[in-house]
Amino acid sequence: MNAILNDALKLNVPERMQLVQDIWDSIASFPEALELTEAQRHELDRRLQAYHADPDGGIAWEELRARLLAL
Numbered sequence: 001m002n003a004i005l006n007d008a009l010k011l012n013v014p015e016r017m018q019l020v021q022d023i024w025d026s027i028a029s030f031p032e033a034l035e036l037t038e039a040q041r042h043e044l045d046r047r048l049q050a051y052h053a054d055p056d057g058g059i060a061w062e063e064l065r066a067r068l069l070a071l
Contacts, residue, residue: 013071014069017065017068017069021065
């Protein structure tokens with residue numbers, strides 16, 4: 001595992017961000033494999049309620065990603 005991490009750390013920041021996104025996408029494609037703790041479940045519920053209270057209060061992932069990649 002250390003060899004994989006060392007290889008990943010040799011990538012530049014945008015490449016590492018893309019790697020993280022690709023890994024996350026691979027995990028998210030199997031949501032049933034993720035077991036949430038009670039605290040995580042409460043936090044997700046809180047965030048969903050906040051979104052429903054103010055759906056325009058945030059920014060789209062695409063916009064955030066573009067901002068981060070521009071750094």
